[in-house]
Amino acid sequence: GDVAVLVPAAGMGVRLGPGGPKALRLLGGEPLLVHAVRRLALAPSVGCIVVAAPADAVADVAALLEPVAPVTVVAGGATRQASVAAALAVVPLEYEIVLVHDAARALTPPELVESVAEAVRGGHGAVIPVLPVVDTIKRVSDSGVVVDTVERSSLRAVQTPQGFRRDVLVKAHEAAVDEHTDDAGLAERIGIAVYTVPGAEAAMKITRPFDLAVAELLL
Numbered sequence: 767g768d769v770a771v772l773v774p775a776a777g778m779g780v781r782l783g784p785g786g787p788k789a790l791r792l793l794g795g796e797p798l799l800v801h802a803v804r805r806l807a808l809a810p811s812v813g814c815i816v817v818a819a820p821a822d823a824v825a826d827v828a829a830l831l832e833p834v835a836p837v838t839v840v841a842g843g844a845t846r847q848a849s850v851a852a853a854l855a856v857v858p859l860e861y862e863i864v865l866v867h868d869a870a871r872a873l874t875p876p877e878l879v880e881s882v883a884e885a886v887r888g889g890h891g892a893v894i895p896v897l898p899v900v901d902t903i904k905r906v907s908d909s910g911v912v913v914d915t916v917e918r919s920s921l922r923a924v925q926t927p928q929g930f931r932r933d934v935l936v937k938a939h940e941a942a943v944d945e946h947t948d949d950a951g952l953a954e955r956i957g958i959a960v961y962t963v964p965g966a967e968a969a970m971k972i973t974r975p976f977d978l979a980v981a982e983l984l985l
């Protein structure tokens with residue numbers, strides 16, 4: 767494969783409740799990170815996977831992933847952005863396409879990885895998978911009163927993996943001044959056109975207990 771995938775998993779998420787890093791929360795008896803890495807490795811384009819783990823968990827995460835797929839594990843940084851940068855720094859130079867993927871999107875189908883990679887290969891410097899927004903969206907004031915209704919037809923919900931030409935991702939991160947949860951947002955800031963491909967329902971972010979219950983059913 768000609769594609770490297772970075773998985774920032776160094777955060778200590780609390781939204782699924784207490785009990786350590788979100789990426790290590792169990793789904794069907796296995797950590798979310800294991801599910802995510804297994805599916806990444808099943809994508810034929812993927813030749814390199816780099817996981818950023820909490821600094822004190824690098825050896826444990828490497829041992830956890832060793833039977834799943836060949837993976838490099840590095841210590842993450844203080845922010846998600848720093849963790850992505852740390853992972854990017856160890857990707858061999860032969861990889862010109864780099865994807866960034868949330869471990870929390872543990873059930874992302876390998877086909878989605880392929881379609882993002884294919885769009886980058888086809889000449890787009892930055893690519894994100896998106897889904898239409900199904901709910902009506904309103905802007906609401908601090909006091910709970912509706913300000914206005916946002917036109918829904920042009921809105922999209924953004925998923926991962928987000929794909930980049932390597933030089934685009936490097937430049938986007940170098941130019942970053944504040945913290946972003948979205949790498950494509952950094953590319954946007956430096957004037958890169960961000961192309962969209964259709965996302966996948968199964969690539970849902972498993973963040974809240976409700977999502978975990980849905981994911982258990984999907985497994």
Ligand code: C5P
Nearest residue numbers: 774775776777842843844845846849869
């Ligand atoms: O906490 P939050 O949902 O913003 O984290 C998003 C992703 O970034 C998670 O996968 C988390 O593990 C990762 N992260 C990281 N390094 C940090 C903070 C968050 O890799 N210092």
